Amino acid sequence: MNSNNSNINKIDENKKREYFIQSLTKKLNLEKEREYFIQSLTKSLTKKLNLEKEFDTFFNALSNKNKPNITCLGLYNSGKSALLNALIDDYRDTTFIVADKRQTIENKSVEKNGYIYTDTPGLNASVSDNVVALSGIKALDINIFAHRINTPITESESEFLHKIKSEIGNVDDFLNNTIFVLTFKDQTDESTESILKKDFDRQLELIFGQKVKHLIVVCSKSYQDGKLQDKDLLIQYSGIEVLHNIIEKIASNLELIRAKRVAYEALILQSKIDELIIEEENNTENLKKSMLKMEKELNADLELINLKINNYYTDIRSI
Incomplete structure (x- = not known):
């Protein structure tokens, strides 16, 4: 057992x-x-x-009740800083620094006459500067793309515009709110100006797949000189007042612009x-x-x- x-x-x-x-x-x-x-x-x-x-x-887009933001883009020698100075009635270029070499290394904003004007780094300076510039354009109020009239679209500009097209969401809204500005009008004659403007328009159409809504030619220096010297012909020649009118027209639809942006961001969030x-x-x-x-x-x-x-x-x- x-x-x-x-x-x-x-x-x-x-x-x-x-x-x-x-x-x-x-x-x-x-x-x-x-x-x-x-x-x-x-x-x-x-x-x-x-x-x-x-x-x-x-929620930032939803709660945005700021004044219209005008974002200026372009190569660092495209005349964007001088253009912004003309728009804010700074006739001596003391607000946005104008120089032959790059001065703007980050987005810089100034409030004037009911608008917030934002200068961005030059697109051809560095990859990081392009990122900073793109962050500015995503505000999607009013955008100004400055380009020298007597130069072809550069590789940096083309790449940047293609990136906008792929990332911005709605190309129609972007083109409705963007003014393409050919600068240094005084460096070409009237007949050549017309040819260069049409050529630039065609290049933009190839990039975006449709014609742009706003394209004008300006001379910031002529506007500043005209204001300082009280010469109406220089002011009229400059095209800056035409640019002001386009800005005001876009700004009049700001509520709709921002509503569309909120709707787009809501779709992204839902996705x-x-x-x-x-x-x-x-x-x-x-x-x-x-x-x-x-x-x-x-x-x-x-x-x-x-x-x-x-x-x-x-x-x-x-x-």
């Missing part, structure tokens, strides 16, 4: 050892599932952090939310599948254990 008890105890120890090994194996598998869950959760949190940026952009929901649903489904797989494996192990226990009891009874 004692011998039988000894054998039973030995069998019990074997069962315990075997069950422990199986349990440990299951725990290891469970750790893998836990790791997968943490990775999924981390990824989801990252998506949510990115989504916070979308929320900020949307991000939908993407996050789909990802969460996929993660949940994958976790469910993993848990079902684990449950099946556990049940199979339990059946095996029960089978072995029954075999042990059969062996014991036969002793």
